[in-house]
Amino acid sequence: MGNSNGRKRGKGMMDGSLGGYVERFLSIKYNPQTRIWYAKYLAPMIKFLGGDRSLASITRVEAENYWRAVQARTTCWENHPTKPTQRRPLSPTTLHNHLRAARTFWNALVRQRATEFN
Numbered sequence: 001m002g003n004s005n006g007r008k009r010g011k012g013m014m015d016g017s018l019g020g021y022v023e024r025f026l027s028i029k030y031n032p033q034t035r036i037w038y039a040k041y042l043a044p045m046i047k048f049l050g051g052d053r054s055l056a057s058i059t060r061v062e063a064e065n066y067w068r069a070v071q072a073r074t075t076c077w078e079n080h081p082t083k084p085t086q087r088r089p090l091s092p093t094t095l096h097n098h099l100r101a102a103r104t105f106w107n108a109l110v111r112q113r114a115t116e117f118n
Helices: 018-027 032-049 060-072 092-111
Strands: none
Touching: 018 032, 018 092, 032 060, 032 092, 060 092
């Protein structure tokens, strides 16, 4: 799809999808380790809410349901390269990291006026 000046628009943020906005959010992080950290903690949110969904279609109730699902998780270190999978709740630090990443992402969207609430 082209825009008025003839350049092609990429898929993602330009089409208003959650995955596109996350991609853009990650791309402006200068430190590669910061990008990796945010990608790790935002990936479950994208999977839960749907990366192809438009940002406007995501409701506060769905975001709250995502947070409840994270809190209810009972499996740690799935697909980890060195640690075996364990059946136990996520640690308070891990829960805080999920919440912190999501809040930072949604607050950035509010500042950019892409959404009205976080």
